[in-house]
Structures are given as structure tokens and as C-alpha cells.
Amino acid sequence: MSRPVPAVFGSVFHAEMPVIAFQNGAWQPVEWQSSQDLTLAPGAHALHYGSECFEGLKAFRQADGKIVMFRPTANIARMQQSADILHLPKPEAEAFLDALIELVKRAADEIPDAPAALYLRPTLIGTDPIIGKAGAPSDTALLYILASPVGDYFKVGSPVKILVETENIRCAPHMGRVKCGGNYASAMPWVLKAKAEYGASQVLFCPNGDVQETGASNFILINGNELITKPLTDEFLHGVTRDSVLTVAKDLGYKVTERNFTVSELKAAIENGAEAVLTGTAAVISPVTSFIFEGQEVEVKSQERGNALRKAITDIQFGLAEDKYGWLVEVC
Incomplete structure (x- = not known):
């Protein structure tokens, strides 16, 4: 049975959604x-004071026909963390997971075959209808979940040009690990400027030369047999895909180093043949093809290791490799 995939990622939704009110x-x-x-x-x-956060995860139709979700408990835990920081009511893990599972079951016939998937977007919003609460949290909330059949976000060979930004930050540093719309909005001016002036796909935010993340993805440098990425701090999002890539990379024999590193080190590594990737739910891994450092474009000579790491993750998701980590939740 052929299942159509919408041309625009995240533009078509399953007819129903679960809603849980606090x-x-x-x-x-x-x-x-x-x-x-x-x-x-x-x-x-939520509309006036930004009391909202969201998550992104996927369900897959595997090679044997089973429907699975990839690491939903990790996304639930991250939303609970976001809720804590935003002082929103914290969703209950069991009810949250049950709603995800039931939604995937109801949308099962709409899940495309590999390499497409069903994208899930849980969203938590503060609903107090009081504009006088600028300095107080919302006592009421809604958690709802959208399901959207999506195609493969990643296209092999597509250019991923990254502008390195050293003067501006993506968002307020203490809010970096919260997955909320305000963080994406605050990065928008620099992202649009980079696209208009350089044709860049994204902006890698490196305030004062400290390599952090792009406006929408985590960042990893692959220098020979070593993966280097910033350690978990409040300044950037603690990506589920990032964690998955680092875990799989260790099993593939890579040395994984979580430490701070500078733009100067990044530039030198790229000029000497290192690779770099962006990680996130939509594309899993996007190998970077070039960087723009202070107006100068530097080509990334290879994307081989990044593509191999991506395949290692997607093979687990689509049932083509063993799930040694217990990441998959079977739905039906």
C-alpha cells in the first residue's frame, strides 16, 4: 500500500490529537x-509571556511492518525539564506516553514507508487568561500532540553551508536547554541574514569564539576518529539525537569528547580534513559541506563519516539493525 508523503515537511496532520488539561x-x-x-x-x-515548550520525535514503519517510536521517554523527560524551568505544570510521564502510543495507533495507516516517518509534536502551553501575570507563572496548562506524516528531511548531496557567528548568541544563555519557541525566534534575525547574504543553511553560534550550536541543531566536529562536541550546559539544547549519535559512535570505535572548543580550533580542523555534522530529530544527521569564517568559505572535504553515522541510527529506527539500547517502543 503506497502512502503519500506531503511535499512540505510538517504541513499535514492526523485528523485528531490528544489534549490533556491541567x-x-x-x-x-x-x-x-x-x-x-x-x-x-x-x-x-503562553501568547503574552512565552510560557510554552514543545518536543519533536518520530514513529517509524519498520521493515517487518511493525510500528515503533524512537526514544519517547527521553523526549518526555526533556519536556518535564523544560516545564520545570518555565514553571509550567510538569506533565505526568505515564499519561504522556499513553497518549503518544494511542495517537500513533490511530495514525498508523498514515505512516509512510522508509525513509519517511510520522513526526510527533507534543506541545505544552500556559493557559491562564490573565494578562496581569507577567511576573507569575500560569496555574493552568494544555498538553496536546500533533502527528504529521513526513518525508525524509535529509537529501544526500544537498549543500549544508554554515555561517559561523561569533558576536551574537542564539538565545539567553540560561534558557538554552529549554525547547521553546522563543529560542528559535531569537535566532531568526541572524539566520535570515546569513541566508540572504551568504546563501547559508544555518548559523553556528559561537559567542566569543566558543562553539555551541546552530539555530535549530546540535553540532559535532568529527576529527579523524574523534567526535568533539560541547559538554551539556544550560547554554544549548540537550538533544536526544545528539545523545544517540554519541552513544552509537562509541560502539563504532570512535573516541567521544565532550569539551569546549573554539572557532580557531574548528577552522584548523576543517582545513586539515575534519568533518562536521548537525544533529536533530528531523534530519537525524546533516553533514556540513562548507563553513563561512569571517566572510571566507571553507569547504568540508568529506561527509563520509557523517553519512555512516546517520545510517547507523536510521538502521535502528527502521529495524535494519539491532536495537541494543532499548530505544524503540513498539506500538503495533
């Missing part, structure tokens, strides 16, 4: 409603 100090039973609209008071806290 009211009167407690999470309520899940309700199902149309995914075409959401009723929200114009004064809702």
Missing part, C-alpha cells in the same frame, strides 16, 4: 479533538 491543581483525563483548531483565550499566558 486544571485545579491536577492533570485531567485525556480528551480527543480535531487537530484543525484549538480554542484559546486571547489573554492566554
Whole structure:
């Protein structure tokens, strides 16, 4: 059975979505409603004071026909962390996972074959309809989950040109590990400027020369047999895909080093044949093809190791390799 894949990533949604409300100090039973609209008071806290966060994960149709989700408990834990930092009600893990599983079951017939997937977007928003709460958290909230059939975000051979930005930061440093819309919005001016002036795909934020992450992905330098990436701090998002790549890389014989490193070190490594990749849920791994350092474009000579690491992850997701890590949750 051929299942059509929307041309635009994340533009088509399963007809229903689960909605769980936090009211009167407690999470309520899940309700199902149309995914075409959401009723929200114009004064809702999320709309005025940014009390919102979200997650992104995928469900896959494997080679034997099974439907699985990839590492949903890690995404649930990260949303709970985001909720804590934003002082939003923290979702209950069991009800959250049950809602994800039921949504994937209901959307099972819409899940495309490999290399496509079903993208899942849990979203948590503060709903207090009080515009006088600029200095107080929302006491009520909604957790809802969208499901969207998506194609393969990654296209082999597509150029991934990265502008290295050393003067500006992606977001407020203490908010970096929160997956919230405000962080993406704050990076937008630099991303659009980079695209307009250099044709760049993304911006690698390196304030004062400290290599961190791009506007939408974690960053890893592959220098020979060593993967180098910034250690987990508050300044950047603690990616589930990043963690998966580092775990698999160790098993493939790579040395994994989590440490701070500078733009000067990055540039020297690239000029001497190192590779670099971006990691995230949508594309898994995107090997970088070139960098722009202070107006000068430097080509990345190879993407071989990055492509091999990507295949190691996607083979697990699609059931072509053993899941030694217990990452897959079978749905049906």
C-alpha cells in the first residue's frame, strides 16, 4: 500500500490529537479533538509571556511492518525539564506516553514507508487568561500532540553551508536547554541574514569564539576518529539525537569528547580534513559541506563519516539493525 508523503515537511496532520488539561491543581483525563483548531483565550499566558515548550520525535514503519517510536521517554523527560524551568505544570510521564502510543495507533495507516516517518509534536502551553501575570507563572496548562506524516528531511548531496557567528548568541544563555519557541525566534534575525547574504543553511553560534550550536541543531566536529562536541550546559539544547549519535559512535570505535572548543580550533580542523555534522530529530544527521569564517568559505572535504553515522541510527529506527539500547517502543 503506497502512502503519500506531503511535499512540505510538517504541513499535514492526523485528523485528531490528544489534549490533556491541567486544571485545579491536577492533570485531567485525556480528551480527543480535531487537530484543525484549538480554542484559546486571547489573554492566554503562553501568547503574552512565552510560557510554552514543545518536543519533536518520530514513529517509524519498520521493515517487518511493525510500528515503533524512537526514544519517547527521553523526549518526555526533556519536556518535564523544560516545564520545570518555565514553571509550567510538569506533565505526568505515564499519561504522556499513553497518549503518544494511542495517537500513533490511530495514525498508523498514515505512516509512510522508509525513509519517511510520522513526526510527533507534543506541545505544552500556559493557559491562564490573565494578562496581569507577567511576573507569575500560569496555574493552568494544555498538553496536546500533533502527528504529521513526513518525508525524509535529509537529501544526500544537498549543500549544508554554515555561517559561523561569533558576536551574537542564539538565545539567553540560561534558557538554552529549554525547547521553546522563543529560542528559535531569537535566532531568526541572524539566520535570515546569513541566508540572504551568504546563501547559508544555518548559523553556528559561537559567542566569543566558543562553539555551541546552530539555530535549530546540535553540532559535532568529527576529527579523524574523534567526535568533539560541547559538554551539556544550560547554554544549548540537550538533544536526544545528539545523545544517540554519541552513544552509537562509541560502539563504532570512535573516541567521544565532550569539551569546549573554539572557532580557531574548528577552522584548523576543517582545513586539515575534519568533518562536521548537525544533529536533530528531523534530519537525524546533516553533514556540513562548507563553513563561512569571517566572510571566507571553507569547504568540508568529506561527509563520509557523517553519512555512516546517520545510517547507523536510521538502521535502528527502521529495524535494519539491532536495537541494543532499548530505544524503540513498539506500538503495533
